[in-house]
Amino acid sequence: MNLLSLLILHSLLLLLLAPLLPGIIAKTKAFFGGRKGAPVLQLYFDLNRLRRKGMVVSPTTSWIFFVGPLLAVAVPLTASLMLPFGGLAAPVRFGGDAILFVYLFGLLRFFTASAALDTGSAFEGMGAAREVSFSCLAEPAVLLVLLLLGRLAGSFSLQQMLAPQQLAVAWPAQGVTLGLALVTLLVVVLAENARIPVDDPNTHLELTMIHEVMVLDHSGPALGLIEYGSALKLWVLGGLVVQLSLPPLLPTDLAATTLLFIAGQLLLALLIGIIESVMARLPLPRVPALLIGSGLLAAFGLILILR
């Protein structure tokens, strides 16, 4: 497959399928709550509706206010290019792209928080402060996991670390260490995507919000971009988990592996929905404990393979 068709297929997979994930999560939660719930395709309808709406922009805001929503879509899209999707290889790969992957999301976080501060609202400043302080605990955890994977693969490129052939060798040999990494990554995915037990995406009280409060002032197409971006981010970060957990007894066939990857993403959304349904949100002071604890698991795994 040449690079151009790979690039197009890779991006289309992300752009078209990502909005399914929040729909599945919502449907799962509705099922547990005994409700019928919104249709799985709800986010597609929402995005279409928001696209046609006007925007209300506070006069105190500057251009930074618009950079946040733009990056919300641009960053996950760029980062996804370095991530293999099942059998589809990463279109962009070079040694050390894992660090770029992590810090692209750092860039997104910086501008989301800046856009929130730009509105001058006290609530949004509070949300930005929380988001930043929690992510500075989640970031070392991701880096430790990537270090661990890089050490196992002998390369610091995401394509090498997460290639199905490489993982098929690594799982039987270092299954337990990879299991630790998987748990850490799952916690990070929940934290970074503002999910229970770290943040509640459905909360309607500004005082308890983390992520949602930062985007209160955005409306219309800008809000649509943010919603779409968070779905893309869920797909990309979830992709790390799914790619890592693809069973070692994979079909070598490219198409089958990719289909398995997509099925894995949908299953992950189902799992997140179940976690959200059966767990309560942690009190804010306990969140750092969860994040540090999961980071320590990865650190422990790293020491085990370094010895």
Added chain:
Amino acid sequence: MTEQLLQLLPFAVILLGFYVLASQRLRACVEAVALQGALISCYPLLLHGFEGQALMLSGGALLLKGIVIPLMLLRAMRKLQIEREIESLIGFIPTLVVGVVVAAGAFLFADTLPLALEHHHSLVVPTALATMGCGFLLIITRRKALTQVLGYLVLENGIYIFGALISKVLPAMVEAGVLLDLLVAVFIMGIVLHQIKREFSTLDTQPLTELKE
């Protein structure tokens, strides 16, 4: 199959140790220690296969560490109406960080020990050391007597893993001794708990350190 279990078991045991270090609920801690005891009771069977001695060791450990002692602790909790909060001298996160450092140190240290050749790079010795470290940490950092008993139990679990490794060459008496002194210790601790509760109307061990006429 045995090999894979021997790979998996140490992690379950160590992670349970971490859980006890980080958990703030006494009941969950007791349950985790019970599970850890039940898990490590598999060690003699895994290491020596199905034989009379190994079976007895496993059965005894499962019964004592997995069932009897945890039930006794839970009963003590009910009788003394101990609140579920655990008090720690240092925070839970620092305890956990120290615990991970100790466990990592155990793994690094075990490689430098002059062990028999077949035990080199096996996970048994580092697991034993890490579990003992967790137990020590619990005893050092917790303020309530009951959590210190838990720490002592985790410490014993580590010693048991060690014992399981060498139970072939050492007579069964040694093993019986380990189990027995464990039981005795819990009895004594139970009595002490009662005494402390009656004397000071609290299970905090802090007043014990103050000298008085």
